[in-house]
Every structure is written in structure tokens, then in C-alpha cells.
Amino acid sequence: xxxxxxxxxxxxxxxxxxxxxxxxxxxxxxxxxxxxxxxxxxxxxxxxxxxxxxxxxxxxxxxxxxxxxxxxxxxxxxxxxxxxxxxxxxxxxxxxxxxxxxxxxxxxxxxxxxxxxxxxxxxxxxxxxxxxxxxxxxxxxxxxxxxxxxxxxxxxxxxxxxxxxxxxxxxxxxxxxxxxxxxxxxxxxxxxxxxxxxxxxxxxxxxxxxxxxxxxxxxxxxxxxxxxxxxxxxxxxxxxxxxxxxxxxxxxxxxxxxxxxxxxxxxxxxxxxxxxxxxxxxxxxxxxxxxxxxxxxxxxxxxxxxxxxxxxxxxxxxxxxxxxxxxxxxxxxxxxxxxxxxxxxxxxxxxxxxxx
Amino acid sequence: xxxxxxxxxxxxxxxxxxxxxxxxxxxxxxxxxxxxxxxxxxxxxxxxxxxxxxxxxxxxxxxxxxxxxxxxxxxxxxxxxxxxxxxxxxxxxxxxxxxxxxxxxxxxxxxxxxxxxxxxxxxxxxxxxxxxxxxxxxxxxxxxxxxxxxxxxxxxxxxxxxxxxxxxxxxxxxxxxxxxxx
Numbered sequence: 001x002x003x004x005x006x007x008x009x010x011x012x013x014x015x016x017x018x019x020x021x022x023x024x025x026x027x028x029x030x031x032x033x034x035x036x037x038x039x040x041x042x043x044x045x046x047x048x049x050x051x052x053x054x055x056x057x058x059x060x061x062x063x064x065x066x067x068x069x070x071x072x073x074x075x076x077x078x079x080x081x082x083x084x085x086x087x088x089x090x091x092x093x094x095x096x097x098x099x100x101x102x103x104x105x106x107x108x109x110x111x112x113x114x115x116x117x118x119x120x121x122x123x124x125x126x127x128x129x130x131x132x133x134x135x136x137x138x139x140x141x142x143x144x145x146x147x148x149x150x151x152x153x154x155x156x157x158x159x160x161x162x163x164x165x166x167x168x169x170x171x172x173x174x175x176x177x178x179x180x181x182x183x184x185x186x187x188x189x190x191x192x193x194x195x196x197x198x199x200x201x202x203x204x205x206x207x208x209x210x211x212x213x214x215x216x217x218x219x220x221x222x223x224x225x226x227x228x229x230x231x232x233x234x235x236x237x238x239x240x241x242x243x244x245x246x247x248x249x250x251x252x253x254x255x256x257x258x259x260x261x262x263x264x265x266x267x268x269x270x271x272x273x274x275x276x277x278x279x280x281x282x283x284x285x286x287x288x289x290x291x292x293x294x295x296x297x298x299x300x301x302x303x304x305x306x307x308x309x310x311x312x313x314x315x316x317x318x319x320x321x322x323x324x325x326x327x328x329x330x331x332x333x334x335x336x337x338x339x340x341x342x343x344x345x346x347x348x349x350x351x352x353x354x355x356x
Numbered sequence: 357x358x359x360x361x362x363x364x365x366x367x368x369x370x371x372x373x374x375x376x377x378x379x380x381x382x383x384x385x386x387x388x389x390x391x392x393x394x395x396x397x398x399x400x401x402x403x404x405x406x407x408x409x410x411x412x413x414x415x416x417x418x419x420x421x422x423x424x425x426x427x428x429x430x431x432x433x434x435x436x437x438x439x440x441x442x443x444x445x446x447x448x449x450x451x452x453x454x455x456x457x458x459x460x461x462x463x464x465x466x467x468x469x470x471x472x473x474x475x476x477x478x479x480x481x482x483x484x485x486x487x488x489x490x491x492x493x494x495x496x497x498x499x500x501x502x503x504x505x506x507x508x509x510x511x512x513x514x515x516x517x518x519x520x521x522x523x524x525x526x527x528x529x530x531x532x533x534x535x536x537x538x
Binding site: 178179266269 | 383415
């Protein structure tokens, strides 16, 4: 199929539809309004498709909860402050063990913050976000094509592990146009959904489905939590995705994700011109975090240190430090809020700290 | 081949469009491309700019700080982005409404009378296309044929009759660069 030049926030909903998403519930917020706009134009024209602009983020995520309970492929999208509002619902969906996809086009925070790109929601996305012991699978695209490909992965992973999956992107991915191809995706084996609430027929012999996240009995709640933790362990073992770039024989390893990782690739080219070999580890799954892969690269004799680059105060850097666990020095470059670092300044920082 | 470009002007001058046309044209020619608009508060203040990368190799960063080429359609854009041209790079100035000369001496500067060219074609809207023509002549980044294909795609068949006008504007923009190189 021919390549099309598309904005991230149009390519993402198109990919979702192609991945079988038929329900979208959302509430507007910059910089992701093109996603609901696209869905509002496309979904009503598709058989069984439903787009609904809810009265609030809280309503939207609970509509997602309902559609997921009925076994549908469903998604919502928002940007940072809106995603904060959805956290209660996301915790319920995780507790009820339901699949859905949530897209967060991160903008600067805290509070209403700014409308420019940011990576300040890493903690919220990867550590749970709402209450209780749960995780989301968190996917971080660094190009429009990758965002398209990851939408398919997101819906499949959600179904396989009965968990909410978050596509965590910065505003740049949403606003940028790049050529994309909508090609066939490898089909993963998907489980049936016997738990779905699709109407009870006493004559069917099927057990009554009940979707709920309330477990009054301590033992029952324990059982649900054990089930979740076992699933998270399996996800950590099987679903890590990471890009290694220029890592072999590198002196410095950068750890960065999303658009920032691409800016780092330009910084790596600048460093190479000065004769300094720098590599990049780009987590594609932020949760599960690619601990093993990072350590394999760090273990090379050539690697002297690690540098995390983020548009945050160093949120992912905490996971990097936990993973490396003191084996080699780590460092951080970046600012919280909405300041996108330039390739030139990242390269300058690497070269400067090398001399020091 | 790697062209990193910043197109800047005020809202309505069509800078985002000519940036997009360049991206489409590059894609049609099998190159890697990215188009990134500014969408922050500066956009709400009436000025607009976009970063466009056209490259044979996969594009590392779509965010451009230092560019091979800066296209300034109005004075504030020149003031802001003249410093962002890489040494040896190219700066395109819409001389119809920018009353200032470039201060840099380590770059190639082209003065393109976009508004006069548009007026000569009796259509004030095609000043941006004249600028794009100038850019194409100076860089040869993509072929004008690919740009016209992209324009046809953007306009749709219903507005296809506007293609010759735009083609003329591109040609006059090219001519203005040829006149300056002589």
C-alpha cells in the first residue's frame, strides 16, 4: 500500500479502527483533539461503530469501562490533565480485569501546565496512576509509523492480558506529519471473552457474567491481586520492546524515549563527528521497562556511563538507576515542564561532561 | 542528502502549506520526510512556523534547531530565525514586506519579492508559492513536478484549474533566484 503523509493524531485513530476499535469515548483537550475529531468522522460510518463525546473525562473513561465489560475493542484519548481525571476509572478497569486502550498525548504540567510537548506523566503512566497495586502496559512511539504499528500491539496486548494499555506519546508525535503505511499486522492468538457481559440467557448453560472490581472478602481480593501480579510477571518476561541504536562499542549510553530519543539520535551524530561514540537505548515499552536489555548494553567494557534525557525532572531516570543499580555511573539531562532540548545542547552536554 | 528547513511567517501567508508541499513532494520521490508545525502559544499570537526535513536516510530528529534553510516570510520571522541558519546554509527573505537586510555573512541570502510576484499574477494568495519556487531553485531539494503533484492532491480535482497559476508563481520565484545568482 502506498505511503500517506499523516499527522500522528490522525494516523493513531485510523490505526485503532484498523485494529478493530469500534468504540471511542472522549472529552476534548489540546493537543490531541484531532484524535476524537477523526473518530467522530469515521466511526459512525462503520458498522457497529460508535463515537461519543462525553460530558467529562470521568464519564468518558466509565463509558470505556462499560464497553470493555461488554467485550468490545474500545479506546479513549486525552492529554495530561484529562488523563489525571480518568485515573479512578482506569484503576477500576484494571481491577475489573478488562482490556482497553488509553492514549495520552502528554503536555506540560503539573496543573493545567502548558499545551506543548512534555514527558512529565511517566510516573503516572508506569507506576499505576490510580489507587491500588496495578500496572498498565505503556507503549511509547517515537514516530508516526511506530504509533500506527503500536496501536495494533496495544489492542492485542490488552485482550491477551485483560489489562488497560496506554499509548504514551508527547504532543510532537500527535502534531507531526510523517509518511505512514497501514500494512497487515501479524495476528497474535487472542483469547475468547467468556467473561464479557453480553446478556444472560438461563437456557444457554453459560455462567452469569459479572464484571466488578469490589471484593469485600479479604481472600477474594487477595486472589484477584495475585492474578494481576502473576500476569504482570508474565508481561515483564514476554513483552519488553526496546530499540538499541549505535550501542556496540559506545562510550556513553543515552536512555531516552519518544520524540526525545530521536533528538538524541541527532545528538549522537554530532558527537560522532567529534570522535565520541554514543549509543542509545530507547524503551518502546516503558512498562515493562527493558532492565535486562539496558544492563546488557551497559555491561560492555567500552561503556563508561549512562545519560538519561527526558522532558521531565528525571522520572524515567529513577527506573534507569534501579536497573543499573550502581554498576556504572548514571547522569540526567533535561528540564521539567515543556522545554524540548535541542540535539546541539545534548551533544554539548555529553562532550562537556566527558572532559570533566 | 539532508535538508533541514524552517518555514516561518504570519498566519495566512501559507507557510505551513508550502512546508507541507515540500514534505509531500519528498515523499513522492521516495525520500524520508517529516513536517512539524509550531502549535504553541506563538501560533495563537498570529505567527506560524514549521520544521520540514527531507532526507535520503531515516530522519533522526524532526525537531530542528539549526537548519540548512530558513524561509522568512515576515520581519519577526527573520529576526527570530536568522540565527538558526547553519553556517553555509541558505536564508530566504520575503523582500516585499521585510525592509531589512540579513546580517549574517557566512550564509547564502536570497531576496524574493513574493508579494510583487503574486500581484503580477493578479492573485495575492500565491506569494508563498513564489517563495517555494525560490527555495526549489536554490536547493534542488525536490523536483517542481513533485510539488505540483502534491498541490493537486491538496487542492483536489475541483480546484485543479488553479494549478497553472501556482506553477507560474513557482516559476517566477525560481527566476528571481536565478537573477540573483547571475
